[in-house]
Amino acid sequence: MTRRIMHIDLDAFFVSVEQVLKPELRGKPVVVGGKPDRRGVVAAASYEARAYGVHSAMPLLTASRLCPQAIFIEGNYKRYQQASAKFMAILGDFSPYLEPMGID
Numbered sequence: 001m002t003r004r005i006m007h008i009d010l011d012a013f014f015v016s017v018e019q020v021l022k023p024e025l026r027g028k029p030v031v032v033g034g035k036p037d038r039r040g041v042v043a044a045a046s047y048e049a050r051a052y053g054v055h056s057a058m059p060l061l062t063a064s065r066l067c068p069q070a071i072f073i074e075g076n077y078k079r080y081q082q083a084s085a086k087f088m089a090i091l092g093d094f095s096p097y098l099e100p101m102g103i104d
Helices: 013-021 060-066 077-092
Strands: 030-032 071-073
Touching: 013 030, 013 077, 060 071
Parallel strands: 030 071
Antiparallel strands: none
């Protein structure tokens, strides 16, 4: 059998998890990381927020200036871990050889 290696990265994973749980967030600029009036950085940004220049690791205050209409959400790491575990279980149906490098 031929050996195959795949790299899978779930882009905007934290935002995607939030959008599954709250469908009303779909199609809107969403930023996961916290409230813009507090110190912190963007953990994930939806494609709609990215269109305004918002990106991961950006200070939340900067993100709010670039995209004032964005919906800012506190992250829920436990929720993201659970979603990641479900995804890894699906991948496990295809191969027992998985090497996770991160949550997404």
